[in-house]
Amino acid sequence: MTNAGQVSRGDFFAPSIAKRFAYVGVLAYLAYAAATLGLSLERIQQGVGHGVRFLAGFFPPNFTQSDILPGLLESLQIAFLSSLIGTAIAIPIAVLAARNLMPPWVSWIARLVIIFCRSFHPVIVAIIAVKAVGFGALAGIIALTFASVGFVGKLLSEAIEEISLKQIEAIRATGASFMNVIAYGVVPQVMNRFIGFVAYETDSNLRNSTMVGVVGAGGIGGTLFSAFQRFDYDFVAGIIVCIIGLVMVGEVLQIYVKRVFR
Amino acid sequence: MSSPDTKLSIRHLVKEYVPGKPVLKDISLDIEGRGITAIIGPSGTGKSTLIRCINRLINPTSGEIMFEGRDLAKLSGTPLREARRRIGMVFQEYNLVERLTVMENVLSGRLGYVSAWTAWRRKFDDADIQKAFALLKRVGLADFANRRADELSGGQRQRVGIARAVMQSPGLLLADEPTSSLDPKTSVEIMEVMRDLAAENSIPVMINIHQVELGKRYAQRIIGMSGGLVVYDGAPDGLDADILKKIYGGQDWLAT
Amino acid sequence: MNTSAAAELDRWIRFTPAQRLARFAVFFGLVAVVAWALKTIEIIPEFLYDAPEQVVDMGRRMWPVDWAHFWPVVWPALVETMHIAAMATILGLIMGIPVGFLAAKNATPVWWLNAIARFILVATRSISTLIWALFFVAMFGPGPLSGALAIAFHSIGFIGKMFSEGVEEANRGSIEALQAVGASRMQLILMGYWPMVLPTFWSVALFRWDINVRESVVLGLVGAGGIGMALNAAIDLIQWDRVSLVLFTIFVVVILIETIVTQIRKRVI
Incomplete structure (x- = not known):
């Protein structure tokens, strides 16, 4: 056959x-x-x-140890805060990086920043961040914020570069200021895709936030790593089941939020 | 010298996209404070460039564009935006923001007057909102306020485009081939809406138009352009076959 | 009619009450979560204030870069990383594509198979590369084999998801034509769906290869081979001038690969 x-x-x-x-x-x-x-x-x-x-x-997975919940919650916190801060930084950078809105030298600088943020895996950034700010959640937030700026910045700037300039022209013709052109000409055209990017980014940060702990940057990863090292495999299984559950809940929430803003 | 009734006064306007190859060669025009002025001429002769130089969507190479006491050709930054909000513009392909509602599109005519924060929250003045509703009713789209612009037909979109332009309370309305993407019947409707709204709000209109007949029917004054120069400027009645030949070249097309 | 319209024209509401409620719920939820996160997360303020100084200090120690270290150590590690990424991509495709077909509702009209396949897709994606690497290092010992397996398993989710979406978008008409001539299920997949998702295959393979190169950089941290080993060694020995060398190498390679992938996509796909 x-x-x-x-x-x-x-x-x-x-x-x-x-x-x-x-x-x-x-x-x-x-x-x-x-x-x-x-x-x-x-x-x-x-x-x-x-x-x-x-x-x-x-088997059977062990959920009884008390440090699962705090670890998971810390991972969640890292994921949310880094997505929020990363997106907040990424928006202006993406606008600056859009070649159809900015002069070439501005967009080049902004694009360099984005490329730089995208090049390094969050765990690599986490190692450096741990050296800079010590062990704990802060290092994780810094690492994932870095990644978010790169990811959202790249996709958003590409989305802005694809918008219809005719609509922008019409808004400019009304005498709108630059910020108003952004609010009425650019935002409506990219909003849907932007929400998609942020949702995806949060999802990916959630998954990565369970990993940065391996290098000491907070979250459930640290717990998991130490369980591994002491061959506590039923606990490892318990943690992994929880991570999968968390990511699945995240996906369901994502679908809901996307629907609200469509 | 321009008469006291002059609204817009263009002197020696030149535009070169490529240095040495002017698209507009020394255009001088006065537009009076009322009525419709139609600009006709073959494609690529700079009609659209002329219109866009006036509100500076395109920057002229040299010349002077006097409007409400300011030379538009020399403005930039805030003064330019202030001048632009006094000039409404209607586009060939409507150029509505497709993902916004009809109402938001009409209100975007006020964007030159409000801060970004106000605009973002859609907190326009009550008076603006009332005016927007009145305009929508006037163009026959009262029930469409909360529809998204991309749900409308071409004719409906152009009505919204006109409402947006009038929403600016402009001292001059520019229209760049507003009917070229529409069928003949809708074209007439759009011309009528534009003529009536302009008359009601006493706004002079400057319109680029492809269909000579429509121009003759609705304009009080016709400007014929060819090769970047004004070759005719006068009443629609004066537009005879000789002059059309001068504007468009050839004559076979005149036979019908 | 006119008067009632006029009365209604008095206000303009952008969203229906239900839409407003849903939006409010989402915003409120977001604010609440952020407030909770900020309030309870453990951040030591002294570390935060100290950070700029530490970063400057680190930067100073990273300079000058120890270029001499490149050929003896970093280059072989880099080559190993590239091998890992390539093998992982192939393995990931081999494992991910069948799962993708099983997850696609039109290619596999059996709901429980769909459900199982979808669970596999989510689960493999949820477990990050490093955790997979921990597994395989425990199974096969340290080295690039464990690394390649880790990344391959992690990429099943992505590859399978893209594939099932590609398959579900496939043109029904030509599938029905094949069904009409009595093709078996396997024939349907090989002759009906596969040619249609071939473009998806190439774009997914390229895209995932690009991602896998980035991912394989971290494997060395848990002993699963690649350039991460060089990074880890340099960090452990506090040789910052070598750390900067490794980081610079990663930076260049990642940009290079992205450029290659973009060019191939532009020309071929």
């Missing part, structure tokens, strides 16, 4: 020679990369053996 599908596809979409070379190149590279990972049958067998013991250790 698989063969039949492939033959007919090959007949209709015969790839060009250049494409074939590209495919072969990619495949060769992948084979080489796989070889460097140190994969061996013995290792897999061993690993799967560990894994089974590991999974057995997960």
Whole structure:
């Protein structure tokens, strides 16, 4: 069956020679990369053996330890505050970065800021932040704020660059000030997408806020990491179930908020 | 010299997008304080550029545009915005903010007068809101106040566009081919709405128009442009075949 | 008619009462959550005031960058990161695509299979890369293999979600045509849906590869290989001039890859 599908596809979409070379190149590279990972049958067998013991250790998940709730709440706090602060910083930067509203030198500087914020994984920023402001939630907030500025800034500035300039022209023609042009010409055109970005950002911050704790930047991640280190696997399972639950609740809330603002 | 009745006085207006290639070559015009002035001419002859130079959506290269005691060509910043709010503009493709309601679009005509904070909260003066409703009723869209602009038909959108422009309480109304995207019947309706509203509020109108017949029917004065120059300026009756030939070139199209 | 209209014209309400209530509820909820977060979060003020000084101090120690460190240590680690990202993307696609098809309601009209697939998508995405890495390091020991598996599992959610959305948007007409000639379910997927989601496949693969390079940077922190190992070592040894070297390398690589991905998207897709 698989063969039949492939033959007919090959007949209709015969790839060009250049494409074939590209495919072969990619495949060769992948084979080489796989070889460097140190994969061996013995290792897999061993690993799967560990894994089974590991999974057995997960059951039943342990929810009784008292530091789950404070950890989760701290993760939530980190996620909310960093989304809020990050979005607040990202909005003006995105406006400055939009090439259709700003002179080139302004948008270039703003775009550099966005690129800089986007380049570093939140956990990397968290490590640096921990060194700068010490262990705890503050470092986590700084790290995720950084990421939010990059993410919302990039998407929002792209959304602003795609708006219809005719509507802007009409608002400018009424004698509106720059801020009024933003409020009536730009905001209505990007609002829907903006809410989508922020919702996605909050969701992603929520997931990342469970991770920054591994490097000491607050939240449930720290609890999880130490549970791992003392082989307390049923507790690990309990925490993970809670994280998944939290993210799912977040997704439901997101859908509701999007509907209200549509 | 301009007469005391002159509302807008353009002197030696030149616009070059590319240096050395002027689109507008030394335009001088006086617009009186009433009635409709129609500008006709082939596509690409700078009609739209002329209109947009007046409210400075396009910056003229040189020349003078006197309006209410100020030279618009030299303004910038707040004085320019103050001048702009006295000039209403109607666009070919309506240029409504599509995601806002009809009412918000009409009220956006007041944006030159209110602070960003007021505008953001939609806290316009009661008088403005009453005026907006009156205008909507006048253009036949009273029941559409809370509809979103992108739900309207072309003719309805242009009515909103006109209401927005009149909402500014302008001393001059510019219209850049307001009927070119509309069918013939709707075009006539729009011209009528514009003529009547302008007359009721004593606003002089300057209109770019593609359809010569519509221009002749509604304007008191016709300005024919060709190649960036004014080649005719006078009453609609004076617009004979010779002059049309001079404006548009060729003559085959006149046969019908 | 006219008079009643005039009376009603007196005020202009932007939203219906229900809309206003819903908006108010959302705003109120937001403010309440933020207030709660600000009030109860544990932030030590002294640390906050101290931060600018600390950052300046750190910046000073990061300069001059220890470029000599690049070829012996950072370059091999970087190559390993790239391998991890590539392998993880392939593995993620291999695991994510079937789940994506199972989650798509039109390709798999079995509600409980949809539900299970959707749960897998959310769950794999909710568990972050670092936590997956902790698992696999415990299973397979430290090294790039664990790293590649961690990122592959984390990307199942994203890849599967994009795929199920792509499949659900597929054109019904050509599927029905295949059904009419009596194609089996497997044939439907391979000959009906797959060609239609092929563009999705390439764009998801590229997009995820870009993300995976960024993600694989952190694996080293829990011993799962890559450039993060170099970063971790430098931080542990307080060699700030090497930290700045690693950060700079990451910065350049990430921008490079994003540029490549954007160019490929522009030209091919």
